[in-house]
Amino acid sequence: MLSAVLPENFDELVLDVIARIPPRHVMSYGDVAEYLGVGGPRQVARVLSNGTGDLPWWRVLRADGSPAPQIADECLAHHRAEATPLRPDGTRVDMRRARWDGR
DNA sequence: CTCTTGACGCCGG
DNA sequence: TCCGGCGCCAAGA
Numbered sequence: 001m002l003s004a005v006l007p008e009n010f011d012e013l014v015l016d017v018i019a020r021i022p023p024r025h026v027m028s029y030g031d032v033a034e035y036l037g038v039g040g041p042r043q044v045a046r047v048l049s050n051g052t053g054d055l056p057w058w059r060v061l062r063a064d065g066s067p068a069p070q071i072a073d074e075c076l077a078h079h080r081a082e083a084t085p086l087r088p089d090g091t092r093v094d095m096r097r098a099r100w101d102g103r
Numbered sequence: 104c105t106c107t108t109g110a111c112g113c114c115g116g
Numbered sequence: 117t118c119c120g121g122c123g124c125c126a127a128g129a
């Protein structure tokens with residue numbers, strides 16, 4: 001079934017997931033969408049661009065572990081602060097070690 | 104209604 | 117590994 005109509009509370013669903021990502025862990029925009037079973041990376045990204053309140057928005061990044069350019073500095077600062085595993089270059093999170101599967 | 108935008112992702116060179 | 121190109125799809129102009 002293709003349905004795929006975004007639920008009215010899609011924003012809440014996305015924010016709920018973000019709230020559950022443990023420190024030192026991250027999910028890609030696509031991971032969040034897949035986890036929810038609805039929407040896609042761009043839909044998730046748009047929700048974040050609308051504002052996330054006090055939630056750890058920096059724990060959601062691109063599939064390759066790099067942060068969106070626009071918020072890169074802030075994002076990396078948070079990860080350095082909580083010691084999220086980064087790749088040698090220090091500009092990307094080490095997805096292999098930091099990706100959260102929801103468990 | 105059509106056209107553009109964008110905190111994305113995958114693939115090929 | 118780095119880059120460009122193309123697909124994707126809701127939202128706003």
